[in-house]
Amino acid sequence: MSHQISSFVDDYAPYTKGQLNRLGQYRASDYLRENVINNSDKHWDAFYKKNGDKFFKNRHWITREFPELRDSDPKLEKRLMEVGCVFPLLETSHPNLRVIAFDLSPHAVEIIKSHHIYATNQINAFAYDITNPEDLDVPGVSPGSMDFITLIFVLSAIPPSKIESAMRKVIRALKPGGVIFFRDYARGDLAQKQMSERDGYKTIQDNLYMRGDFTMTYYFSKEEVINMMGPLTCIECGHHEKQVINHKEDKNMNRVFVQGRFIK
Numbered sequence: 381m382s383h384q385i386s387s388f389v390d391d392y393a394p395y396t397k398g399q400l401n402r403l404g405q406y407r408a409s410d411y412l413r414e415n416v417i418n419n420s421d422k423h424w425d426a427f428y429k430k431n432g433d434k435f436f437k438n439r440h441w442i443t444r445e446f447p448e449l450r451d452s453d454p455k456l457e458k459r460l461m462e463v464g465c466v467f468p469l470l471e472t473s474h475p476n477l478r479v480i481a482f483d484l485s486p487h488a489v490e491i492i493k494s495h496h497i498y499a500t501n502q503i504n505a506f507a508y509d510i511t512n513p514e515d516l517d518v519p520g521v522s523p524g525s526m527d528f529i530t531l532i533f534v535l536s537a538i539p540p541s542k543i544e545s546a547m548r549k550v551i552r553a554l555k556p557g558g559v560i561f562f563r564d565y566a567r568g569d570l571a572q573k574q575m576s577e578r579d580g581y582k583t584i585q586d587n588l589y590m591r592g593d594f595t596m597t598y599y600f601s602k603e604e605v606i607n608m609m610g611p612l613t614c615i616e617c618g619h620h621e622k623q624v625i626n627h628k629e630d631k632n633m634n635r636v637f638v639q640g641r642f643i644k
Contacts, residue, residue: 484508529550559641560609566599
C-alpha cells in the first residue's frame with residue numbers, strides 16, 4: 381500500500397469538522413430521497429448516456445497500489461470480478477487475467493464493449509445490479525471461483541441499506557485465499573465538505589449525498605469498511621491522502637480515500 385496511507389487523517393479532520401456539522405441545511409425531502417435511492421439504476425444509466433466514456437479515467441494506479449493484479453505468475457490464469465467496470469485496468473494487469481465485469485448501467489457496459497481491450501477475450505462484461513435481493517450469486521459466477529475482486533469507487537454509489545446484500549454475493553464469489561481490493565470515498569474528504577455547504581447537492585442521510593444529476597455518493601469510515609467485509613481478514617486498511625491541483629482556481633485540494641486489502 382502507498383506510503384500516503386495513514387491510520388487517521390490528523391491534519392485534515394480539524395479542517396472539516398465545523399463544515400460537516402452543518403449537513404442539515406440542504407436536507408432532501410422524503411420524496412426526493414426515495415426517488416434517488418429507489419431509482420439509482422436509472423439515474424446512473426442516464427449519467428453514462430450523457431457523459432459517455434469521459435468518466436472512465438486512467439486508473440493505472442490500481443496495479444501500483446495492488447500489485448497482485450500485475451505480478452502473479454504469468455503462467456497461471458487468474459480470475460477477477462470487477463464490481464463496476466474499470467476497463468483501463470486490463471492494459472497494465474496480469475497477462476492471463478480473465479475478467480468478469482458488470483455494472484448496473486447498460487450504457488456503461490456498452491462503453492466497455494466498444495473499447496479495443498474487449499476484443500482480446502480477456503473480459504466478459506454485462507449489465508447487472510448486485511443489490512438485486514432475489515439472487516444468491518452473481519449470474520455466471522460460481523461460489524468460491526474468483527482469485528481477485530475489485531471494489532473501486534463502487535459501493536459509494538449504492539444505498540447503504542443495500543450494501544450488506546451486495547457484499548454477501550461478493551464474499552461468496554471469492555475463493556479461499558482470494559483477495560478483495562477496495563478504494564472509495566472517506567468520511568471527511570474535501571468533496572464531502574463541498575457537498576455539505578453548496579446549493580445543488582442534497583443530504584439524503586448522514587454521509588450520503590445526492591448530486592445535481594440525481595446520482596448519489598456515500599462517504600465511509602475505515603471501521604465501516606472493515607466491518608462490512610464480514611468474515612474476511614483485513615490485510616491492511618487505512619486512509620489514502622492525495623493532493624489534487626486545480627489549475628483553474630489555483631488551489632491545492634486534499635482528497636481522502638479509504639483503501640484496503642482483505643483476504644478470505
